[in-house]
Amino acid sequence: MMRGSEDMMAVVLQDYPSSQISRPMYRKGERLSVIAQDTYWWRVRSLQTGKENYLPNSHVAKVYHGWLFEGVGRQKAEELLLLPGNRVGSFLVRECARERGAYALSVKHRTIRHYRIFRLDNSWYYISPRLTFQCLEDMINHYSDSADGLCCTLSCPCLSSMSPPSDVTNRAPPVVMRRNFDWKKVDRRQLVGTDSHSDSIVSYGVRNSIATYLSFSGNQDPAQMRADNRKKKSKSVYGVPENALANIDYDNL
Incomplete structure (x- = not known):
């Protein structure tokens, strides 16, 4: 290989x-x-x-060079130029099928236009006999500045502005930033409320989790809970209250 x-x-x-x-x-x-x-x-x-x-x-x-397509015929050139993302003036240069070593310029306008590129004995190129160019790059640069007899000015090479396909799904989810806030000033009802339409600083799912956790511990003061935990020398096993899972939406798990 x-x-x-x-x-x-x-x-x-x-x-x-x-x-x-x-x-x-x-x-x-x-x-x-x-x-x-x-x-x-x-x-x-x-x-x-x-x-x-x-x-x-x-x-x-x-x-x-971004625009010289090898092995592309007239029909395939039209198919490529008609793909979404190509705009007026998109172009490519291809080798003519009828004559080896000869080229054609295909341009997207109202329709796809094709121009034969001729080659002189001294290897200079031209589309119109009044304008000759030492190389294809010089020709493309000229018609990118001025149409000068073509259907339009050349804008960009074919497919150069193509965006990724719409079915590409491996994208990172958007991150939404929220302003900082002081947890000490947060109303307890904002944390444990389970109304999905309420204006809360945390999401509905997080509020459900907090509510479930608090249901395990009851209404005990956090400072008192920490003091009680320090006194315990063995692990505690909590029973789940019957209503602890009442507000969980299993369709989202």
């Missing part, structure tokens, strides 16, 4: 495995980092989800 480069980028051309077989591990348009490649299988890492696995080389295409 030939090792790849961390700088070698690729894009998924079609869902793998097919959604008809199982839930896709990689989805069309997902951008990848190529770790290693073999004749038929590539080991890749998703830049969106971080998933690392093997993918058939028929489902992936290398991407150079």
Whole structure:
């Protein structure tokens, strides 16, 4: 197996495995980092989800400079540019199927527009004969500044602004911060109230737990409880009052 480069980028051309077989591990348009490649299988890492696995080389295409797509035909270029996240001016450069070594520029506008990129004998490139460029990078830079005859100015490479898939669920839950408060000033009723709609400083579940704990110990003063505990030399076994679990919602356990 030939090792790849961390700088070698690729894009998924079609869902793998097919959604008809199982839930896709990689989805069309997902951008990848190529770790290693073999004749038929590539080991890749998703830049969106971080998933690392093997993918058939028929489902992936290398991407150079962020916009030069290797092995992508006209139809596949249109499919990629029509994916959500690509805006007007999104583009890619692909090799022409009709002529080896020739390229085409595909741009998203009202429809997907395709422009043949010609190459002179001195290896300079052009779309319009009045403008020639020493390399493809110079051509892309020029049309990124001005449409100059194209349907629109080039805005960004295809898929470069794609966000992670909506079904990615491995996300940390949001953290909500609350202002500090003095526990000594807290009304006991705010802690033990079991009304789920009451305006309390602690959640309904926490209040239930506090109420249950207090039901074990009764209404004994906390200071007195600590004094009594110090006097005990053996462990105590508490019986659970019949109404201790009355307010627990078992559907949430």
